[in-house]
Amino acid sequence: MILTFTVFGTGAVGAYYGGRLAELGNTVHFLARSDYDTIKESGLKIHSPKGDIFLENPSVFNKTDDIPPSDVVLIALKTTGNSILREQIAPLVHKDTALLVLQNGLGMEEEFQSWFPENPVLGGMCFICSRKKAPGIIEHLDYGLMTLGALNPDHKDLRDEVGRLMDEASVPVTLVDDLHEARWRKLLWNIPYNGLTVALNCNTQDIMTNPDSRHLIRVLMEEVIAGAAVCGCVIEKEAVEKMLIFTDKMTPYEPSMKLDFNYKRSMEIEYMYDRPLKEAASRGYVMKSVFMLRDQLKFIQSRY
Amino acid sequence: MILTFTVFGTGAVGAYYGGRLAELGNTVHFLARSDYDTIKESGLKIHSPKGDIFLENPSVFNKTDDIPPSDVVLIALKTTGNSILREQIAPLVHKDTALLVLQNGLGMEEEFQSWFPENPVLGGMCFICSRKKAPGIIEHLDYGLMTLGALNPDHKDLRDEVGRLMDEASVPVTLVDDLHEARWRKLLWNIPYNGLTVALNCNTQDIMTNPDSRHLIRVLMEEVIAGAAVCGCVIEKEAVEKMLIFTDKMTPYEPSMKLDFNYKRSMEIEYMYDRPLKEAASRGYVMKSVFMLRDQLKFIQSRY
Incomplete structure (x- = not known):
């Protein structure tokens, strides 16, 4: 199984995990807004004690409509925008597209599932200290572990595969059966x-x-x-x-x-x-x- | 019954109630610390919408030892100093001296009673907006009602008499049987x-x-x-x-x-x-x- 990814929200969290996947050669599309021009021109830089990442020519977009279909969409925006997220994300959600929710809180996965009832929904809890230092420049300070679960037990294989790819990309993953x-x-x-x-x-x-x-x-x-x-x-x-x-x-x-x-x-x-x-x-x-x-x-x- | 008073703490609260009693001719001794010199020299001034008070030559002291015995001691210091109050107040507490606690909170009266088991203890809840404007100058802004109770039902007569004197001195008083x-x-x-x-x-x-x-x-x-x-x-x-x-x-x-x-x-x-x-x-x-x-x-x- 070769999975392709879209990172919805190229901030401190999305850029880090997407960056780790991309540096190993996985296909990763990044949706960026304010930083789009800088990333397009100068690439995406992640400073990290676990090894810097520099993506010279990342697949970066400023509109969802332009992004090619991918297997997994990483939701890496703050939940404060979730009320309008359904509409924003819809163009990225094709048949079988999985949603991997990297947000903090409770009930996001259930909400995404209610919006896209046919699509697999995963949840990832990120234990990470990172921040955006400047447009297109992320500073990863510490940690980075991801706890990964599937909302629906039918999607355990998908969870395992995403976990395997993360693990390969130097993201330590803990798989859990009970996402809730x-x-x-x-x-x-x-x-x-x-x-x-x-x-x-x-x-x-x-x-x-x-x-x-x-x-x-x-x-x-x-x-x-x-x-x-x-x-x-x-x-x-x-x-x-x-x-x-x-x-x-x-x-x-x-x-x-x-x-x-x-x-x-x-x-x-x-x-x-x-x-x-x-x-x-x-x-x-x-x-x-x-x-x-x-x-x-x-x-x-x-x-x- | 003619009662004499000592105000322990001539601040926004103590000065107001003591001032009201003193302006009618009651004997009121004031204990002041930082403001002593000013009050000794220029008197005690209380600006109030219910009528200004100016005590030109109040009976003011800066040491408890010098204060003559009185029937009622008004405790008008903040509770933050209560841990050392027992010692400070002892010279004022003679046989039969009543303690009228004007502080905020719970358990003060019981504490004073435990320190001075033979003396009557009253509690007064002050509903008042007042503040010290400058040394020796108090600004009374609004309200001033006092809810008055005795810790021990045996001291109801004393409570009534203090209440009567307050009332005479333009302090509206509500008498309560249950101080707690x-x-x-x-x-x-x-x-x-x-x-x-x-x-x-x-x-x-x-x-x-x-x-x-x-x-x-x-x-x-x-x-x-x-x-x-x-x-x-x-x-x-x-x-x-x-x-x-x-x-x-x-x-x-x-x-x-x-x-x-x-x-x-x-x-x-x-x-x-x-x-x-x-x-x-x-x-x-x-x-x-x-x-x-x-x-x-x-x-x-x-x-x-």
Whole structure:
């Protein structure tokens, strides 16, 4: 099976994973907007401790209509644009085109599936620190692991093949059978750290080294575990301690939502907070502290 | 019964109530620290829409040891200093001296009673907007009502007499039999508005006009009502709506904790948050959202 790819959103995440696939000779089309001219002219550069990538003449586009059909479309835009994504992405979705959702949050895969009921939908949780340094220039700082799952068990083979190609392209992949659970596990980190670094205007280390905010992280994580549980996803209690230790060891870090806040960009509140809250509440559990954080984030965003 | 008074803490609150009593000819001693010299030299001035007060030669002191015995000591310092208050106040507490606690929070009266077990303890909840404009100059902006109760029912007569004198001195007084419940009722406003104006760095109007933060206020109030209930204080659910309407009508306002935050002063977290949390938790109810707000406040204060 030779798979071809389109990267929908050539930012810090899309460019990295697409770049890794392309450097090995896979066919990868990139959809870029603001950076299109620069990439067309000067190529796509990814600085990385795992080896720099320079794509001198990438297959880059600024309109979806021009992109040739591919087997897999990597969705690498922020969820804040998802309300208009269906229409934007439709020209790329041919019969059998698979959608690989690299976004943060909950419920994206189900949404994409509802829009394109016949197409395979995969989800990839990216554990990566990377950022755009300048148009066409990505700086990959650390990590890069992808947890990969298929929404529908019928597409396990496809998941395995995408995983194999990623692995070949120096992207360490963890395959999971339960995508829903994997999404909740990612939320265990995303919900407390994204929201609190915004609400408290600080980085991960600031939160971890203060006993009161550290307590808050723990409370939020325990709520996420309880929320996941009513939604049928069992996350062991030890995961809290593990996450704390993992984050203690991390370089002081501003998560994506904090960067969005810094630059007064729209925050991914809906998919990262509203949807998990809604899913748990519909099963009878209100994540009260998560709800409070959400209300604060919405307030903060309203005052940009 | 002719009562004499000492005002312990001649700030925005103490100066106002002491000033009202003094202008009618009651004996009122004032303890002032930073403002002592100014008051000694130029008197104490209170600008107020209910009539200015000018005490040309108030009985002012800068040391407790010099203050003559009085019947009632008004405790009008912030609770942030309570850990050393016992020692400071001891020279003023003679046999029968009553303590009238004008502070915000929960558990102050019980604490004073434990320090001075033989003395009557009263509590006064001050609904007042006032501030210190300059040394010896207080600006009273609005309100001024005092809700007055006795910790021990044996001291109802004393409560009534203090109330009568306040009333005579143009301070509208509401007498309550259940001081504990009155304290919880005051918390119903204090807990959400003080903490959230700090956590969200805004005033009361900003919170009230945004649907998400308004939701948060409601959630916090409902928790306070549930917390009060386990502590034996029944506050009717309608109180939430009443408080919201009351606050909607208020001039945009920065509560005392927000002012403390603005000026990087220690915040009254212990008495306004820790104690109510502890009291409710000891009876089996965790006010989760209140707890979260407390953690945030502690974090914020640690980064002054």
